[in-house]
Amino acid sequence: xxxxxxxxxxxxxxxxxxxxxxxxxxxxxxxxxxxxxxxxxxxxxxxxxxxxxxxxxxxxxxxxxxxxxxxxxxxxxxxxxxxxxxxxxxxxxxxxxxxxxxxxxxxxxxxxxxxxxxxxxxxxxxxxxxxxxxxxxxxxxxxxxxxxxxxxxxxxxxxxxxxxxxxxxxxxxxxxxxxxxxxxxxxxxxxxxxxxxxxxxxxxxxxxxxxxxxxxxxxxxxx
Amino acid sequence: xxxxxxxxxxxxxxxxxxxxxxxxxxxxxxxxxxxxxxxxxxxxxxxxxxxxxxxxxxxxxxxxxxxxxxxxxxxxxxxxxxxxxxxxxxxxxxxxxxxxxxxxxxxxxxxxxxxxxxxxxxxxxxxxxxxxxxxxxxxxxxxxxxxxxxxxxxxxxxxxxxxxxxxxxxxxxxxxxxxxxxxxxxxxxxxxxxxxxxxxxxxxxxxxxxxxxxxxxxxxxxx
DNA sequence: TCAAAAGTGTTCTAGCTACACCCATGG
DNA sequence: CCATGGGTGTAGCTAGAACACTTTTGA
Numbered sequence: 418x419x420x421x422x423x424x425x426x427x428x429x430x431x432x433x434x435x436x437x438x439x440x441x442x443x444x445x446x447x448x449x450x451x452x453x454x455x456x457x458x459x460x461x462x463x464x465x466x467x468x469x470x471x472x473x474x475x476x477x478x479x480x481x482x483x484x485x486x487x488x489x490x491x492x493x494x495x496x497x498x499x500x501x502x503x504x505x506x507x508x509x510x511x512x513x514x515x516x517x518x519x520x521x522x523x524x525x526x527x528x529x530x531x532x533x534x535x536x537x538x539x540x541x542x543x544x545x546x547x548x549x550x551x552x553x554x555x556x557x558x559x560x561x562x563x564x565x566x567x568x569x570x571x572x573x574x575x576x577x578x579x580x581x582x583x584x585x586x587x588x589x590x591x592x593x594x595x596x597x598x599x600x601x602x603x604x605x606x607x608x609x610x611x612x613x614x615x616x617x618x619x620x621x622x623x624x625x626x627x628x629x630x631x632x633x634x635x636x637x638x639x640x
Numbered sequence: 641x642x643x644x645x646x647x648x649x650x651x652x653x654x655x656x657x658x659x660x661x662x663x664x665x666x667x668x669x670x671x672x673x674x675x676x677x678x679x680x681x682x683x684x685x686x687x688x689x690x691x692x693x694x695x696x697x698x699x700x701x702x703x704x705x706x707x708x709x710x711x712x713x714x715x716x717x718x719x720x721x722x723x724x725x726x727x728x729x730x731x732x733x734x735x736x737x738x739x740x741x742x743x744x745x746x747x748x749x750x751x752x753x754x755x756x757x758x759x760x761x762x763x764x765x766x767x768x769x770x771x772x773x774x775x776x777x778x779x780x781x782x783x784x785x786x787x788x789x790x791x792x793x794x795x796x797x798x799x800x801x802x803x804x805x806x807x808x809x810x811x812x813x814x815x816x817x818x819x820x821x822x823x824x825x826x827x828x829x830x831x832x833x834x835x836x837x838x839x840x841x842x843x844x845x846x847x848x849x850x851x852x853x854x855x856x857x858x859x860x861x862x863x
Numbered sequence: 864t865c866a867a868a869a870g871t872g873t874t875c876t877a878g879c880t881a882c883a884c885c886c887a888t889g890g
Numbered sequence: 891c892c893a894t895g896g897g898t899g900t901a902g903c904t905a906g907a908a909c910a911c912t913t914t915t916g917a
Binding site: 460485 | 641642643680682683684685686708710711713714715722724726774775797801805810813
Binding site: 583586589590605609611613 | 907914
């Protein structure tokens with residue numbers, strides 16, 4: 418019984434949520450597109466393994482966030498052999514442009530090419546996880562550059578969430594929660610003019626739950 | 641490389657959140673307490689496997705809810721061999737009293753006996769998952785009997801969450817969300833008298849997210 | 864002076880908390 | 891009639907949504 422790790426690496430490219438896939442050159446599922454990953458090594462845990470595989474196989478070292486999605490273990494998920502997979506969500510900042518091998522390409526999550534095995538389901542789970550966590554954590558840090566304007570950040574959220582987001586309210590919500598802090602600098606206006614936008618950065622660049630609005634919380638959980 | 645499944649089965653017993661453990665009779669970790677589980681079979685996925693193992697090994701068929709917690713894969717998590725584990729959270733209703741084997745016992749989650757391998761970490765994750773999901777889903781159905789009073793339900797929530805919960809507000813929140821429905825019947829008062837309590841049941845007995853209060857939700861998400 | 868883009872002020876509302884008060888029962 | 895536990899009414903608070911209005915730039 419083998420164990421592999423797979424990563425659904427997502428990035429906003431051209432205002433579109435995309436996932437990194439490589440095209441298989443052998444059977445089974447010849448020519449279909451697959452998630453990067455590989456066999457779990459003898460001396461590593463699954464998270465170490467997935468980071469190693471991304472670095473080795475697709476030369477991807479700039480992963481801003483990685484988390485486990487779950488185990489995919491249907492007995493027939495890979496024909497011929499028994500292979501259990503631990504799937505991960507990986508996020509790459511939109512200002513990174515890693516060079517990837519020739520057989521590897523970014524594809525819009527909304528219109529996947531023919532995919533190998535159960536990898537389409539893993540991509541779906543990854544997108545759902547990203548969407549959910551964007552709204553109650555500071556996970557945006559893994560999509561955004563170091564410094565950005567609120568409207569640039571809004572565009573990232575729109576691309577990831579797939580529905581309109583108000584820049585006004587986005588700023589207020591994230592500022593109130595202490596997720597965003599102003600850098601004091603401003604970005605030059607575009608060619609059409611307009612007021613220069615203030616630049617912000619994320620207060621923290623590791624995952625934190627920012628909306629503890631889960632009801633039934635402990636009484637008087639004063640900060 | 642082997643693969644096992646492990647279940648942290650939780651139940652509220654005597655107003656205390658408890659977990660089902662069995663005492664190991666051989667090395668390694670002789671006499672320490674372990675989670676039920678076992679090797680993944682060749683023709684089953686991990687969820688099927690964990691349900692089978694619970695039924696076979698601890699004769700536990702009355703599991704109201706099961707969900708994956710994640711993969712535990714540190715290379716040295718089990719001495720001697722490489723064994724990757726998929727951990728599950730299982731919940732048993734408080735009115736069930738399954739008969740378990742002689743080497744198996746319920747233990748309060750807050751004061752675990754000496755545990756085997758990395759099982760204590762799995763129990764911690766299970767408790768955290770339960771606490772989190774109680775507040776934004778209808779997961780209470782997996783702890784409560786078919787019919788119950790609001791104060792009985794409150795006691796379950798208090799035991800699981802570890803902090804006081806107002807029965808008044810619990811009822812209102814769950815009623816507003818359509819999670820609880822009155823059965824029209826009442827429970828007899830206790831020996832000290834008091835108004836008879838109305839009986840409720842959960843509207844659905846499978847997991848549903850009831851608090852979509854994740855901010856940044858789509859605009860005008862009218863029911 | 865005007866258009867474009869950014870940012871602020873203000874109002875509205877849903878949903879939850881807190882707490883007072885009323886109800887139904889046993890002794 | 892009173893203690894005990896259950897249930898309801900209601901006021902207040904907080905966070906977010908919506909939208910009008912002001913600010914700062916380029917042409």
